[in-house]
Amino acid sequence: DQQVKQNSPSLSVQEGRISILNCDYTNSMFDYFLWYKKYPAEGPTFLISISSIKDKNEDGRFTVFLNKSAKHLSLHIVPSQPGDSAVYFCAASRSSYDKVIFGPGTSLSVIP
Amino acid sequence: GAGVSQTPSNKVTEKGKYVELRCDPISGHTALYWYRQSLGQGPEFLIYFQGTGAADDSGLPNDRFFAVRPEGSVSTLKIQRTERGDSAVYLCASSLGNNQPQHFGDGTRLSIL
Numbered sequence: 116d117q118q119v120k121q122n123s124p125s126l127s128v129q130e131g132r133i134s135i136l137n138c139d140y141t142n143s144m145f146d147y148f149l150w151y152k153k154y155p156a157e158g159p160t161f162l163i164s165i166s167s168i169k170d171k172n173e174d175g176r177f178t179v180f181l182n183k184s185a186k187h188l189s190l191h192i193v194p195s196q197p198g199d200s201a202v203y204f205c206a207a208s209r210s211s212y213d214k215v216i217f218g219p220g221t222s223l224s225v226i227p
Numbered sequence: 228g229a230g231v232s233q234t235p236s237n238k239v240t241e242k243g244k245y246v247e248l249r250c251d252p253i254s255g256h257t258a259l260y261w262y263r264q265s266l267g268q269g270p271e272f273l274i275y276f277q278g279t280g281a282a283d284d285s286g287l288p289n290d291r292f293f294a295v296r297p298e299g300s301v302s303t304l305k306i307q308r309t310e311r312g313d314s315a316v317y318l319c320a321s322s323l324g325n326n327q328p329q330h331f332g333d334g335t336r337l338s339i340l
Contacts, residue, residue: 119269147326158231158318158331159270166326204269210326214283215260217269 118142119207121218130227134192138205138218141186145207149215150179150190153202162203163190166210195225229253231332233319239338242311248304248335252321259302260329261294262318270318276302277324309339 120139128134136150146167151159165172165179165188172179178191192199205218232251240246252259258277262270272286276296284294291309296302306313316336320329 149328151331156333158233158320158333161328161330164328206269208326214272214275214286215329216272217262219267219269 117219118145118216119205119218121203121205121221123221124219125222125224127224127226128195130197130225131194134190134195134199134223134225136190136192136203136205136221136223138188138190139186140188140207142207142209142216143186144209145216146210147208148179148181148188149206149208150177151204151206151217152199153204153220159204192223195223197225197227199223200225231319231321231330233317233332233335235335236333237336237338239340240309241340242309244309246306246309246337248306248317248319248337250302250304250319250321250332252300252302252319253330256321256323256330257299258322258324258327258329259296260320260322261302261304262320264316264318264334273304306337309337311339313337314339 149164150162153159181188202220202222204220206215208215234249260275261273264270274284279299291307294304316334318334320331322329
């Protein structure tokens with residue numbers, strides 16, 4: 116049973132436009148959410164996180180939105196740049212318990 | 228650098244052999260995690276250490292897998308009697324603790340022939 120789902124395996128966006136990556140989760144006990152970016156042959160790199168007490172967190176071009184009632188979060192990248200092309204993983208955990216559950220990833224291609 | 232270091236970066240061995248994978252966490256990080264990633268999937272949790280003790284080993288697939296962290300810093304993931312299905316990228320991560328982001332190494336690509 117996949118607790119963190121990323122239903123879009125891939126996404127293509129024109130440079131300069133907005134990229135929106137979506138993530139759904141099933142476990143209502145999750146209260147800490149993260150996004151990681153991964154380039155080939157490298158480990159995942161932490162991008163941005165959000166606690167369940169917030170519904171939005173922004174860091175430069177990256178914004179994460181959390182809708183707890185829908186058990187849905189999204190990552191917005193604006194403006195998208197070719198260097199953003201990578202696989203993006205959504206992840207979730209419970210605050211009292213450090214095990215992090217990852218989604219299967221979405222491969223983003225930003226076209227120059 | 229000051230990141231998580233994993234060695235070797237690649238390991239090829241025959242079915243039935245024993246392998247050890249090493250992880251050097253970021254200095255000062257008390258929490259250490261092992262994950263396994265297969266092609267097209269996200270990292271799958273294996274085991275989590277807080278200090279020297281395994282706080283959660285529920286992700287280890289069977290008793291052929293074992294991990295240690297004897298001094299609360301470097302950790303070794305050990306796999307006995309390897310099988311072809313063990314082939315994957317094994318990732319290590321460390322963090323400062325609860326609700327802190329995990330920082331990953333580049334992984335060890337394990338291939339069982």
